[in-house]
Amino acid sequence: MIREKLGVYFIMGSRNAGERDPLEVLEEALKGGITCFQLREKGPGAIEGRELRAFGEACRDLCRAYGVPFIVNDDVRLALELGADGVHIGQDDGDAGEVRRLIGDRILGVSVHNLDEVREAAAAGADYVGIGPVYQTTSKPDARPVCGTLPLREAAEAFPELPSVGIGGITAANAGPVIASGASGVSVITAISLADDPERAAREIRMAIEETIRRRRRAVT
Numbered sequence: 353m354i355r356e357k358l359g360v361y362f363i364m365g366s367r368n369a370g371e372r373d374p375l376e377v378l379e380e381a382l383k384g385g386i387t388c389f390q391l392r393e394k395g396p397g398a399i400e401g402r403e404l405r406a407f408g409e410a411c412r413d414l415c416r417a418y419g420v421p422f423i424v425n426d427d428v429r430l431a432l433e434l435g436a437d438g439v440h441i442g443q444d445d446g447d448a449g450e451v452r453r454l455i456g457d458r459i460l461g462v463s464v465h466n467l468d469e470v471r472e473a474a475a476a477g478a479d480y481v482g483i484g485p486v487y488q489t490t491s492k493p494d495a496r497p498v499c500g501t502l503p504l505r506e507a508a509e510a511f512p513e514l515p516s517v518g519i520g521g522i523t524a525a526n527a528g529p530v531i532a533s534g535a536s537g538v539s540v541i542t543a544i545s546l547a548d549d550p551e552r553a554a555r556e557i558r559m560a561i562e563e564t565i566r567r568r569r570r571a572v573t
């Protein structure tokens with residue numbers, strides 16, 4: 353079940369780790385307990401072609417070694433070449449139904465911003481939706497305005513069968529309300545990729561969401 357794999361969904365490209373080796377950062381994040389990884393190669397200095405494929409292969413192999421799904425952002429062809437476990441697309445990245453046909457039963461994630469888009473993603477066969485930016489982010493210059501946690505709550509209430517993740521500005525300190533709103537997980541770039549200690553950062557986010565889940569269980573029993 354993909355829902356169980358979305359808890360701490362780390363996203364990174366080769367340029368998101370500052371001065372550090374991104375593969376070392378990914379391995380530390382895996383040791384810290386991330387549950388899903390997305391290769392998102394964007395922005396200044398983004399690599400492409402053979403270099404990107406080699407980086408993608410190294411990310412994929414690390415994820416495999418830790419039993420964590422490896423998702424590719426935007427690029428269906430790269431995902432298929434790398435034998436990725438799935439693809440994540442946004443509203444401007446093509447038709448979700450067509451991507452579903454191209455990737456077969458691999459994981460399909462779709463970015464959404466309102467209930468109409470959630471409905472369309474579900475109809476196209478999405479396995480999960482990404483909703484955000486929940487909080488202020490510096491990682492996506494073309495992000496929509498901050499939406500807070502309300503769209504996560506609305507999506508969880510209207511489409512309980514479709515798992516969601518919150519994204520944008522999420523840290524261990526503010527992950528709780530995202531999960532409390534009904535999301536199955538949190539997607540994170542900066543709070544892990546630029547942490548002094550990515551392993552500890554990943555572990556702290558995981559502990560924060562597990563604590564929220566425990567509190568919710570206690571509240572309903």
Ligand SMILES: Cc1ncc(COP(=O)(O)OP(=O)(O)O)c(N)n1
Pocket residue numbers: 361363390392394425426440441442443444445461462463481482483492517519539
């Ligand atoms: C899990 C997750 N949620 C949302 C996004 C954003 O996708 P998109 O809107 O297509 O923006 P880019 O990431 O392509 O810049 C995501 N990548 N992952």
Ligand SMILES: Cc1ncsc1CCOP(=O)(O)O
Pocket residue numbers: 484485486488489490491492495519520521522539540541542543
């Ligand atoms: C890809 C994306 N989509 C919405 S916000 C965002 C960036 C999230 O990065 P960060 O965790 O650094 O805020």
Ligand SMILES: [Mg+2]
Pocket residue numbers: 425426440441442445
């Ligand atoms: Mg995209």
